[in-house]
Amino acid sequence: MADTFEIEEGADAPEHDTGDDHHVVHESTGIDNRKLGMWVFLSSEFMFFGAFISNYLLYGNRDFDSVVPRDIYDIPFTSISSFVLLMSSLTMVLAHHALSTGDQNGTKTWLMATALLGSVFLGGQVFEFYEFITVKDMTLTSNPAASAFYMLTGFHGAHVAIGILMLLSLFGITRRQGGLSEKHGMNLELVGLYWHFVDIIWIVIFTIVYLLGAA
Amino acid sequence: MSETAHAAHPSTRDYVRIAIFLAVLTAIEVALFYVDEAFDMNGWDGPLLIGLSTIKFVAVVGWFMHLRFEDSFLSRFFGAGFVLAMILYGIVLAAFGAFAIFG
Numbered sequence: 001m002a003d004t005f006e007i008e009e010g011a012d013a014p015e016h017d018t019g020d021d022h023h024v025v026h027e028s029t030g031i032d033n034r035k036l037g038m039w040v041f042l043s044s045e046f047m048f049f050g051a052f053i054s055n056y057l058l059y060g061n062r063d064f065d066s067v068v069p070r071d072i073y074d075i076p077f078t079s080i081s082s083f084v085l086l087m088s089s090l091t092m093v094l095a096h097h098a099l100s101t102g103d104q105n106g107t108k109t110w111l112m113a114t115a116l117l118g119s120v121f122l123g124g125q126v127f128e129f130y131e132f133i134t135v136k137d138m139t140l141t142s143n144p145a146a147s148a149f150y151m152l153t154g155f156h157g158a159h160v161a162i163g164i165l166m167l168l169s170l171f172g173i174t175r176r177q178g179g180l181s182e183k184h185g186m187n188l189e190l191v192g193l194y195w196h197f198v199d200i201i202w203i204v205i206f207t208i209v210y211l212l213g214a215a
Numbered sequence: 216m217s218e219t220a221h222a223a224h225p226s227t228r229d230y231v232r233i234a235i236f237l238a239v240l241t242a243i244e245v246a247l248f249y250v251d252e253a254f255d256m257n258g259w260d261g262p263l264l265i266g267l268s269t270i271k272f273v274a275v276v277g278w279f280m281h282l283r284f285e286d287s288f289l290s291r292f293f294g295a296g297f298v299l300a301m302i303l304y305g306i307v308l309a310a311f312g313a314f315a316i317f318g
Contacts (some may be wrong), residue, residue: 031286039289043296050300058311079245083238086271090234093279097227196280200272206241207268211248215260 029172042197049201053151053208056145058211064143072136073214074128081124082206085160088117089199096192104179107188108171114195115167118140118160125157149209159198166191224284233278240267 027033060069091113098106129150132138140150170188174180180188225233244267251260277283282290 029286029288031288036289036292039292040296043293046296046300047303050304054304054307057308075245075248079241083241084235086241087234087280089275090230093230094227099231100224193280196275199279200275203268203271203275207244207264211244211259211264212261215248215251 028075032186034186034190035193042193045197045201049156049204052148053154053204056148056152056209056213059144059148061211062145064145066146067136067138068143068145069132069138069149069209070145070213072132072138073210074131075157075210075214077124077128078206078210081121084117084124084203085121085199085202088114088121089188091117092192092195096188099180099185099188104174107172107180111167111171112186113172115164115171117168118164118180118195122157122160122164125153125160129154134206152205152209156201158197159201163191163195163198167195225278230278233274237271237274240271243267260290 027036029036062068091110095107095110095114098104098110138146140147170180170184170191173184173187177184244264245259247256247263247267250256256263266310276293
């Protein structure tokens, strides 16, 4: 990625030219520090989500007196939600691709499509939680299995919500400035990395929590 | 990023093909779930579902996140975080005997 940046590889010390006309980044690693930072952050997120997934694996298949998540999953509904989030990864990568080819209108369109698909996924999760709490009577404190389920999927949903906010911010910038500059081009790449990461975490959750959990 | 990384980037058509591939894998996953419901697969659904989700995971990281086109330094960083988490939580789960979910 980073099509919009010139990088001088092999530089001994970091050096930044932050002029508005031409943004040149020189890093000792040959990789933009912001991008490296995002990859390190995403790498650390494996530990974060790993803890919640492990917690669910420990408690999700145990029996309790009250209703447990595996008894009330709506697999068709969650499958459609998964498909929607998967397609949002496509629109996200198309937004970046459009920017790399100089297609500002395409960038705006795909950014908004990604935010919309993310919102649909999030709306589905809110609906699922509402159904579980009000109709199925499974709350956060019903039992450890329910707590593990709500914590895992809730924190994933929070990540999706943050991603939508970042996407809408980028969309707002494109609207206000008539397009994304080189500086904001890197921002789009970073938001894209974050968004795809949220998607791969859901790929794991969908399989382990829903499909294997309900089997 | 290296010069060679830029040259091999997929086209829009490639991205759509990858998305269709991912959608098909998701459909197969859901189908496997119902096949296991109807005809007990004797625990084979677990490895199959994990295998399919692993393929989806690698496809998104490799193509959509462009990691296969990036400097190997990033792959090592990202892979290290994943492997460390797998080892740590694998030990935790093994200690608590949680692997019964797969069988």
